[in-house]
Amino acid sequence: MLSLAGLGVAALALLPLGYLLLRSSEIGLGRALEIATSQRTGELLWRTGLLAVTVTGAAVAIAVPVAWLTVRTDLPLRRFWVVATALPLAIPTYVGGYAFIGAVGPRGILQGWLEPFGVESLPSFYGFWGAWMVLTLFTYPYVLLTVRAAVRRLDPSLEEASRTLGQSHWTTMRRVVIPQLRPSIIAGSLLVALYTLSDFGAVSMLRFDSFTRAIFVQYRASLDRSTAAVLGLVLVAVTLVVLGGESAARRTSGYHRLHGSGARRAPVTPLGRWRWPVFGGLSVLLAIALVLPMAVVLTWFFRGLDAGEPIRLTTTLIGNSLKASALGAAASVAAAWPVAVLSVRRGGRLGRLVEGACWTGHSLPGVVVALSLVFFGARVVPGIYQTQWLLTLAYVVLFLPQALGAIRGSLLQISPSLEEASRLLGGSPARTMLRIVLPLSRPGLMAGGALVFLTCMKELPATLLLAPTGYSTLATQVWSATSEAFFARAALPALALVLLSSLPMAVLVLREKD
């Protein structure tokens, strides 16, 4: 029963990749190889790769010091910074892109201010550096959250041992602390790199020609599906290379606390005369990554109000977004449950196989999944094509790993002896599942559901490609309004999106404190 459900979910998760392969093979291997090795593909590879590397580097450079400062030091208002520095994650990159374009782009706020002084145009924000900046500012929290969790777990006695062995604060940092944080830095970098590879909203708005944008344009403009499919496969190959690199890096770094229970509360490092300069630095970060975008969106919102932008329309958009996200979250949790139980409790080859299949969604960019489901829907199951169900399916494929991770984590925390105790007290396997495992894993189910809900809300490319005709959500509205430079029209949906997603985000961050 359980195995069957697990296999079903695994098949579902592998469907897009399989269909993409099928689709590409239709034009013949020769032609496919020709597209994959063309100069255009090479350029895309180079540009996208460069973006991923530079964004990841910058995110690490911001996140690691911030993680340390907000956990281990006497920074003023430390608790505030713990939450505030993670909040940019609640701003979808396309909203961030919209905010920056709305501020410094053509017809933006800054230019409006400068026009009386005869400034006709500003240096362009579009292109590589714009995309780099926006992606860095709104993805560094991925590294921050993983590294911060690791900083909290650091055993302070290791640092104390290093100090008693004659090492200074700085050498201790370099030789003891940073090496211990390495696995978490790698894990966070992976998230940022994968995100950058798959990001569609920011690069499209900032007109940076990366893989995802090229695929989308190829499909939309020329309806050349096979070329789009081949490009999609190349992108998948790139993400696989990144994933492979990560697991290789992780394998060489096994760090455990040797005596589990020994960790004490870490001592607070006094910043001394650096206290206020650090405070100032964090304020600048917050100003650029949170205050500025919000201020810009608000400015456009009030301009829109003056111009009579309709609010009623936005409530429909909110309803659509909530409905699509709720369906996606519920379906993802339901699909992840049997897989998590299978892999945690049964283990074995089947468990590993099924779980591995489900994680492929993690490496598939939204554009690619959407594209393959468009083909699949139109060709194989026209019944669900152009319905909400195909979109929900895409969400499940894309975000199943998030739900899986959360549920798996909470299942792992349930001691197997609880289930054994239930069995010995006469409880059948079904009753044990219902009365013991399910209630105890509820935190994981809730967290997984919330996470998927949040991500669905922000999701752009799959929603654009798969939503039934005329079905707009907050995300698609921000995108379409911005791409036509209707900044005021995009403001209210963007605000609603940020508010709706920052509330659960704040809850998740606050829960982080163990």
Added chain:
Amino acid sequence: MLNGSPSAIEVEGIQKQFGRQPVLRGVDLEVAEGSVVALLGPSGCGKTTLLRTIAGLERADGGTITIGGRCVAGPGTDVPPEKRRVGMVFQDWALFPHLDVGGNVGYGLPRRERTPARIEAALDLVGLGGMARRPPGTLSGGQQQRVALARAIAPEPSALLLDEPFSNLDTALRVQVRTEIHHLLVGLGITSVFVTHDQEEAFVLGDEVAVMVDGAIVQQASPAELYAAPATPWVAGFVGDANLLPAQAERGSATTAVGDVPLLAGGPGPATVLLRPEELRLAAGGDATVELTEFYGHDTVYLVRTASGPLVRVRAGAAPVHRRGDQVTVSYAGGPAVSFAGAVSPVDGLAEAVVVGPPDLATR
């Protein structure tokens, strides 16, 4: 209050492998109706696996298990744990954190019996009356332990299994809780098997002790018999302080480093004789030397180097009389001793039992 009649447990030739690693190599164990058997052995000997196999949590690769005359595991039979009617107290107690104490205790009761009165009765039995509404996390270790016990016995199982039941308690509490549980088990008269690596625990609680080594039971006997007549030198050392001295046996006696010792049995030839430290006496003056004095409060243990070489442990009255470096004479004051044919070299894992002391003393 316990109406379920206790059942005997019979384990025959149980085999179990984890991967290619044999863990149980044909285990035989008999637990009489209403008796308490301690499974004693070093860590990794397979005792917990045996207990879990009896419970049905592990599937045996071969052999049969019978509980109260009903075969629950054997060729073609594998009764699932929920149908075996055995209660188990887990090492970590495994209290359901989302249920209160009453919910835990009532979990195994049939729905119509799951009444507050019934649950309260089970809690009264372990001295926790009135605690039903408390979340288990708010109880002390000893109380959680008793909730686990109440939960296991509430459905009136035909046998009770306890996996290292006291290992999660700190030393001070352990002795107290042990006595309480002992009281309860004796009062209930329920067939019980418990796993421990602590010889004292096994002796105190067990009507019988089954010593397990490397996946097999080497001896099952009452604690007194086990102590007096261990089946192997290894068992002798594992169940208590033991001096295993090389000796030359004649008919009925043997010559050792502490003089002539009467033997229970054993033919002529080289042998190893078991002399418990409390059966040896020290007298001032002589050719043996005191190397260490360990004062335990209720008695004192001396480590003495005999003239012919072997080091012996001697347990004597409360206060230390001899000091390090004193010359003494060691003599044997016990009854006929147990002997094992052949010489036992310390390399056979006996070093720890033969000589307790700093390694440089042991290997000299």
